[in-house]
Amino acid sequence: MLTLDSIAIPDLHPDAPVATRKARLTDIEAIHELIGYWAARGQMLVRSKQLLAETIRDFFVLEAAPHEGRPGGLAGVCGLHLLAPDLAEVRGLAVHPAFQGKGLGKTLVLACEAEGRALGLPALFAWTYQQKFFEACGYTRIDKTNLHPKVWSECQRCAFFENCNEIAMLRSLD
Numbered sequence: 092m093l094t095l096d097s098i099a100i101p102d103l104h105p106d107a108p109v110a111t112r113k114a115r116l117t118d119i120e121a122i123h124e125l126i127g128y129w130a131a132r133g134q135m136l137v138r139s140k141q142l143l144a145e146t147i148r149d150f151f152v153l154e155a156a157p158h159e160g161r162p163g164g165l166a167g168v169c170g171l172h173l174l175a176p177d178l179a180e181v182r183g184l185a186v187h188p189a190f191q192g193k194g195l196g197k198t199l200v201l202a203c204e205a206e207g208r209a210l211g212l213p214a215l216f217a218w219t220y221q222q223k224f225f226e227a228c229g230y231t232r233i234d235k236t237n238l239h240p241k242v243w244s245e246c247q248r249c250a251f252f253e254n255c256n257e258i259a260m261l262r263s264l265d
């Protein structure tokens with residue numbers, strides 16, 4: 092197990108086959124752990140199991156198969172949360188440390204994008220510290236002022252509400 096501040100995630104094999112699917116309620120524990128792993132490193136906002144349960148239909152997961160004696164498990168997660176009829180937020184994006192830099196983060200963001208297009212959304216939004224990653228996914232940095240009020244929906248529960256360094260990024264689907 093890889094641990095930090097009592098957060099433990101499975102030691103997945105980096106060459107394990109990975110498949111994308113919609114999340115299930117049985118994924119909540121593993122999603123909570125993976126997001127907690129990166130939240131403990133200051134990379135993202137922690138999410139409670141209650142909030143994950145309420146929004147589980149938002150999420151895609153990447154499932155790694157057992158490989159060469161190591162267990163299978165959650166290789167990545169990302170959600171698309173509807174904010175308004177014309178806007179959704181890509182949120183809760185996390186890739187397991189064994190699978191960094193293999194295109195899986197982009198795979199997840201593209202799965203959200205495909206769902207957004209299927210719903211008829213004109214644009215997707217993200218809060219992030221990972222500007223370069225989102226630029227590689229076709230997003231553009233936008234000014235935090237004059238944002239749609241709904242994009243602040245999670246900010247009240249964030250520890251950095253008064254001192255937020257996250258960047259706002261937008262992807263037009265037109």
Ligand SMILES: CC(C)(COP(=O)(O)OP(=O)(O)OC[C@H]1O[C@@H](n2cnc3c(N)ncnc32)[C@H](O)[C@@H]1OP(=O)(O)O)[C@@H](O)C(=O)NCCC(=O)NCCS
Pocket residue numbers: 129134135183184185186187190191192193194195196197198217218219220221223224225227228
């Ligand atoms: C950010 C994160 C999701 C990226 O996932 P990943 O699987 O490593 O990224 P990918 O391999 O899919 O990269 C896709 C593209 O982004 C680029 N990229 C990714 N991370 C980058 C970085 N830190 N700096 C510059 N470019 C980066 C890649 O070079 C690649 O570019 P290409 O498509 O032109 O080849 C992953 O590093 C992670 O889980 N980080 C910790 C949690 C986190 O920060 N989540 C984001 C919260 S909004």
